[in-house]
Amino acid sequence: MQTGAADALAVVHEHILVCTDCPLHLKRIQAVPGTGPAGARIMAVGEGPGETEDRVGRPFVGAAGNVLTTLLESIGLRRDDIYITNVVKCRPPGNRDPEPAEMEACSHFLDAQIEIIRPDVILILGRHALARLLPGAGGISGLHGRKVVRGDRLYVPLYHPAAALYQGSLMRTLEDDMLKVRGYLDEAEARRRQPVQAAPPVAHAQPDVTTSHSPAPPSAFPGHAEPLLSLVAPEPGEPVPRLGPPDPIEPPTPPEPPSRDQLSLF
Numbered sequence: 611m612q613t614g615a616a617d618a619l620a621v622v623h624e625h626i627l628v629c630t631d632c633p634l635h636l637k638r639i640q641a642v643p644g645t646g647p648a649g650a651r652i653m654a655v656g657e658g659p660g661e662t663e664d665r666v667g668r669p670f671v672g673a674a675g676n677v678l679t680t681l682l683e684s685i686g687l688r689r690d691d692i693y694i695t696n697v698v699k700c701r702p703p704g705n706r707d708p709e710p711a712e713m714e715a716c717s718h719f720l721d722a723q724i725e726i727i728r729p730d731v732i733l734i735l736g737r738h739a740l741a742r743l744l745p746g747a748g749g750i751s752g753l754h755g756r757k758v759v760r761g762d763r764l765y766v767p768l769y770h771p772a773a774a775l776y777q778g779s780l781m782r783t784l785e786d787d788m789l790k791v792r793g794y795l796d797e798a799e800a801r802r803r804q805p806v807q808a809a810p811p812v813a814h815a816q817p818d819v820t821t822s823h824s825p826a827p828p829s830a831f832p833g834h835a836e837p838l839l840s841l842v843a844p845e846p847g848e849p850v851p852r853l854g855p856p857d858p859i860e861p862p863t864p865p866e867p868p869s870r871d872q873l874s875l876f
């Protein structure tokens with residue numbers, strides 16, 4: 611089963627490696643498609659390759675990569691079990707933030723990777739990736755460690771691993787959030803083991819709150835499901851979350867630690 615997914619992922623990687631769809635290709639040493647198995651149950655998405663990644667051709671190497679590896683191992687995962695990639699696949703010069711047009715040009719690759727791998731959990735590493743993957747969902751300070759469901763995808767925003775290099779207290783936050791990720795994975799595993807329920811006959815079907823919305827507009831990216839609802843899972847003791855369309859775009863959130871220069875070192 612994974613042979614087909616692995617082949618499809620390899621084709622996406624091949625396209626990324628020769629892509630010239632945005633100006634970031636002009637100064638890259640090489641594109642960095644991503645690493646990990648096509649059958650990964652967990653996927654991690656950062657912002658973009660840094661200097662070392664550009665040279666090596668792999669995402670999240672160096673100090674920030676070591677932090678990520680440590681965090682994964684803290685919940686019993688090996689880095690090789692995870693599929694790791696970035697929002698943009700080529701290094702922005704000087705490690706600047708990617709331009710919106712660059713992220714837009716590259717987004718179909720990430721959409722394809724998610725569609726092929728269909729992970730149980732997508733870790734969003736840092737506020738820039740959060741803004742790209744879950745626009746309007748909120749800031750990283752409010753969402754880190756929490757489940758965010760969009761369509762049939764489950765996301766967990768986390769502080770960028772590089773943040774812990776510059777603000778030691780965030781390491782504890784990351785460790786706590788990773789324990790929650792372990793719980794989300796266990797929940798997903800339990801769901802997968804449940805027997806599939808037979809659908810009721812159409813004549814007796816009850817209204818379904820998640821499907822009573824108007825049909826979603828066509829996706830801007832072929833093969834990518836548009837969000838049907840936005841649901842932030844509650845912390846223990848919080849009210850039951852509401853169902854509804856995605857939240858409106860909120861004003862820009864205040865800057866989060868660390869600074870762009872700090873994050874650019876991943």
Ligand code: SF4
Nearest residue numbers: 629632635699700716
């Ligand atoms: S960043 Fe993405 S869209 Fe731009 S050249 Fe690289 S692979 Fe292509």
